[in-house]
Amino acid sequence: MDTALFEFCLRMGDNTLVLGHRVSEWCGHAPVLEEDIALANTALDLIGQTQFWLGLAGEVEGKGRDADTLAFRRDAWDFRSVLLVEQPNGDFGQTMMRQFLFDAWQSLMLDRLKDSSDVRVKAIAEKASKEVAYHLDRSRDTVVGLGDGTAESHSRMQAALDKLYPYVGELFGADEIDAEIAERGIAPLPADLRGAYDALIADIMAEATLTIPDSRWTHTGGRDGTRHSEHLGHMLTEMQWLQRAYPDARW
Amino acid sequence: MYAQMVKSTGKGVKSREEMTEEERHFQDRVDADEKIEPKDWMPEGYRKTLIRQIAQHAHSEVVGQLPEGNWITRAPTLERKAILLAKVQDEAGHGLYLYCAAETLGISRDELTEKLLDGSMKYSSIFNYPTLNWADIGAVGWLVDGAAIMNQVPLQRTSYGPYSRAMIRICKEESFHQRQGYDIMMKMAKGTPEQKRMAQDAMNRFWYPALMMFGPSDKDSVHSAQSMAWKIKINTNDELRQKFVDQTVPQAEYLGLTIPDPDLKWNEETGHYDFSEPDWSEFYEVLKGNGPCNTERLEARRKAWDDGAWVRDGLMAHAEKRAARRTAAE
């Protein structure tokens, strides 16, 4: 089995699975109808991307597991999502800050994956990058709008940034899998995206009148599955309950 | 229906002799199937009744997101999750279209929202029932949307232009909702014994609440007569309920599900099914706020509204600052 490619697909697909789930939790509860509808669109895109990435992971693995089996029958330690996307929604500001910090990374990553040496990866990236360009547009505007809004919205957005920034570094982690995938021309080294990412974040946070924390220190453990957040287990308890309670059922 | 027990104002339908010239002209236009548009003259009662009816319909769409939204995070496959999310998102869209239609009558969406939250405006009784197993999502699509469509299809011809256009758009989008519900029910009814049990359980709990959606018999109601004369109500509640039962019974038979009504039977003479009336005292209790989920539903909407205030204000403040900066730069 092509372990490196399998792991890479899980890293991409588990991020979108977990974040798509988080964003879908807003449905029916957003601050205004227009935002409710927009968030659902984002979640729908992420769920669609999950089907592609996990579908490809299953294909690469070659053991007959499809996207649903991978999504609903793995335990937390086999997930490869970054800790950032596992973080709970918090208030709307925290959700949009998390979204922006992820969108910025995902859009840079997908742009590079459009040149992937693997045609399947390239095809997913071509479709997904258009969706993510819009997500980024929207989350960026919202972060700027709320950062530069009222005193209350500003302080909530600063709190969200302070809380979430220590999870950003994990997106740029590097291990043997990253090295092999980069070596084979499937994806860039995550660390190579950091410069462009920092520049983008700096621009937007300046516009939003928000201050990026000085420390680059980062939590890790999600993308390699060594130490996920406690939140992930709770999410899976809810997400996988039906499939595990009735394993013989077809839905 | 989504708009239940909407009282029209006034004492009943006026005869032509009792009408002013403006009222006669207005009624002639309605009778000729002309659409009434926002700037046209309209009787005050027509305007007020429409605001109540459209707003109640809009509130129902938005509160109606909650019972189905309850299962988005527990959907059994990625595809089912996407379909359900898209469907619940459509309900938000429908609420939005309807609020906009109501706004053309001279009331703002925020005012209407406040009226929902302070209890002075209602939403459909059906959304105060819980969704307890996955088959409920099927039953809601099949029975609840099925009942709603019965009412919404004729409302596309309603006399008020913006309302009619909103209903046309809604009906177009709604067409997949009932089918996805039935699709879930087919999978469940033909699935494992546990899935069949879920399907029957959903049927048992949703049958009578679905019948209640049409509201109590209104064949003698003066309010309904006025609304029908104004073409903001097209059929009587009993007509629609009968049509719904006639359509649904064979669909339930196909699924092999039992409708929880021992007296349900085909009547050769009338060419319709005979069926038992729902418990109307339960219906009135639900409207009063005593349904199984009234408290949770309103709390959820209130929380979304209150927690969202800083977001709405923040984005508005930013837009104003930006506009001011642009003006200053010019």
Added chain:
Amino acid sequence: MSKEWPLWEVFIRGQHGMSHRHVGSLHAPDAEMAIKNARDVYTRRNEGVSIWVVEAKHIAASSPSEKGPLYEPSESKVYRHPTFFDIPDDVGAM
């Protein structure tokens, strides 16, 4: 109650080459957000290739009471329609 987001009218071009058509309204704090909201609210089913938004208060509308003077005079100008003229079939397509 805080200040409500203004109301915007949304116009969408359904296909290349067609005119923008009014599809409905929505609320947004400014024009940029109104366009984004319109994209999310009114093009969920692949309905558009271009969006216009206009703040509702900026739309000037004709008055219903002037309907007669505004529109009826054109009813009598039947010669403006091609079917007014009889052209023999022998002439061919025109």
